[in-house]
Amino acid sequence: AQSVTQLDSQVPVFEEAPVELRCNYSSSVSVYLFWYVQYPNQGLQLLLKYLSGSTLVKGINGFEAEFNKSQTSFHLRKPSVHISDTAEYFCAVILWNSGNTPLVFGKGTRLSVIA
Amino acid sequence: NAGVTQTPKFRILKIGQSMTLQCTQDMNHNYMYWYRQDPGMGLKLIYYSVGAGITDKGEVPNGYNVSRSTTEDFPLRLELAAPSQTSVYFCASSDKRGGRDTQYFGPGTRLTVL
Numbered sequence: 001a002q003s004v005t006q007l008d009s010q011v012p013v014f015e016e017a018p019v020e021l022r023c024n025y026s027s028s029v030s031v032y033l034f035w036y037v038q039y040p041n042q043g044l045q046l047l048l049k050y051l052s053g054s055t056l057v058k059g060i061n062g063f064e065a066e067f068n069k070s071q072t073s074f075h076l077r078k079p080s081v082h083i084s085d086t087a088e089y090f091c092a093v094i095l096w097n098s099g100n101t102p103l104v105f106g107k108g109t110r111l112s113v114i115a
Numbered sequence: 116n117a118g119v120t121q122t123p124k125f126r127i128l129k130i131g132q133s134m135t136l137q138c139t140q141d142m143n144h145n146y147m148y149w150y151r152q153d154p155g156m157g158l159k160l161i162y163y164s165v166g167a168g169i170t171d172k173g174e175v176p177n178g179y180n181v182s183r184s185t186t187e188d189f190p191l192r193l194e195l196a197a198p199s200q201t202s203v204y205f206c207a208s209s210d211k212r213g214g215r216d217t218q219y220f221g222p223g224t225r226l227t228v229l
Binding site for chain 1: 157221
């Protein structure tokens with residue numbers, strides 16, 4: 001079965017600094033990969049996803065992620081963060097031929113942007 | 116479209132009480148999910164459904180029941196509430212064509228069992 005590891009549970013960063021949130025997955029077959037964001041007291045919303053094609057995926061709010069098949073990673077990056085980016089970020093994976101199997105989520109990384 | 120709606124937003128239960136968390140989606144999605152979220156633990160799948168009349172257990176189904184009589188609705192039932200069920204519950208739906216599975220989440224129900 002596939003699994004997702006988010007290596008950092010909390011990441012503090014100063015406003016306008018760059019940030020990288022790390023995500024590694026385990027799977028021996030092709031996967032679809034997702035990043036979701038959860039703002040305080042809200043549900044999750046999709047930030048970006050990798051299905052196929054270019055390994056650099058751009059999402060909303062200036063975020064991007066790079067799929068690295070050899071490293072089995074899908075790290076999320078933003079060159080300059082804002083206070084409004086403070087949120088919890090979840091990486092998720094699903095096998096491309098999974099049938100009815102649902103997404104598998106990581107445990108989340110809490111990003112705190114400091115003024 | 117309202118997307119995924121959940122009621123109630125908050126609820127306090129006493130141990131042993133029962134309740135139903137309501138979830139409705141208006142996107143005609145076949146797939147629906149119930150998750151619970153506890154601090155530092157991420158999301159854990161309770162139950163999911165691939166269509167009306169079909170449900171399946173997720174990672175943590177004990178203490179919960181679901182039904183799916185229509186495409187739109189996917190209620191979650193707690194029969195005998197326990198303190199361990201104190202959590203935030205999220206309902207989600209997806210259009211899984213091609214396995215692409217972008218999930219749309221409701222705003223959540225915060226449940227406290229005392």
